[in-house]
Amino acid sequence: MAVGLFALVSACAQNTTDEDLNPERQLMALQEVSKKRSRGQRVWCVPYARDLSGIEIRGNAKDWWGKARKTFERGKEPVVGAVMSFRATRGMPLGHVAVVSDIVSDREVIVNHANWHRNKVSLQMGVKDVSKNNDWTVVRVESQPGRYGSSYPVNGFIYPTSGK
Numbered sequence: 001m002a003v004g005l006f007a008l009v010s011a012c013a014q015n016t017t018d019e020d021l022n023p024e025r026q027l028m029a030l031q032e033v034s035k036k037r038s039r040g041q042r043v044w045c046v047p048y049a050r051d052l053s054g055i056e057i058r059g060n061a062k063d064w065w066g067k068a069r070k071t072f073e074r075g076k077e078p079v080v081g082a083v084m085s086f087r088a089t090r091g092m093p094l095g096h097v098a099v100v101s102d103i104v105s106d107r108e109v110i111v112n113h114a115n116w117h118r119n120k121v122s123l124q125m126g127v128k129d130v131s132k133n134n135d136w137t138v139v140r141v142e143s144q145p146g147r148y149g150s151s152y153p154v155n156g157f158i159y160p161t162s163g164k
Contacts, residue, residue, distance in 0.1 A: 021081060021101050021112070025052055033114065033121050043121060048114035049097040053083050053160050062088035062095030065155035073159040076135050078109045082157040084127065084139075089152065098127070098141075100157070107134065116141065 029051035033043050046061055057067050065085040068074055078084070078100050086096035098113030107129040114121045126142035129135075130151055137156075140148040 021052065021099070022054075025054060026112075030121065037119075043114045043119050045097050045113055045115045048121060049083050049099050052099045052112060053081060053158075055083055055158055055160050057158075060094045061086065061097040062093075064095070064097055064158060068158040073161065074156055075159065076137075076156050078103055078136065078157055079159060081160045083160075084109075084111060084136075084157055085155040087153040087155055092152070096152075098125075111141075116143070 029048055032051050033048060036043055046059075046064075049061075050056060055068070055072060057064050057072075059067060064083065065074065065087075068085075080100055080102060082100045084098045084100060086092065086098070088095045096113070096116070098111035098116075100109050101112045101124065102110035104110060104126070109127050110124050111127050112121070112123050113125070116122050116125070126148070128140050128148060129138070130140050131138040136154055138151050139154050140151055143149040
């Protein structure tokens with residue numbers, strides 16, 4: 001099974017940069033998802049993002065941005081391995097987190113994330129910056145291949161290396 005999961009992640013790669021997500025972390029994150037499902041547990045974005053990025057933050061996704069301030073660098077530029085922190089909204093009251101897996105252009109990235117579609121992991125999904133100032137404060141997320149849904153507010157990116 002582990003080889004199959006690794007092959008799936010490798011086959012989905014559309015890497016246009018020289019940086020890659022850590023394949024061991026990708027495999028471990030997918031194995032954890034598989035274990036949770038086998039126990040009948042729900043797959044959530046927070047533990048998946050924590051496993052995939054190595055950013056050890058606890059609590060709801062909406063709280064990650066504030067909690068990261070004391071331990072991790074944060075910013076407005078996407079970087080492979082960084083966590084995109086979505087703000088809470090009426091439709092997404094707990095917020096959302098996704099891990100950048102590739103940079104397509106200055107206004108588009110690819111992310112891996114969990115529970116965008118209930119209880120599922122979405123690999124290699126596009127995210128487009130649609131903010132007025134090109135600052136990644138508002139994005140549209142690929143909900144199905146080639147289809148981008150509503151706009152969502154974003155706090156920014158949490159970088160996986162400790163900044164303090």
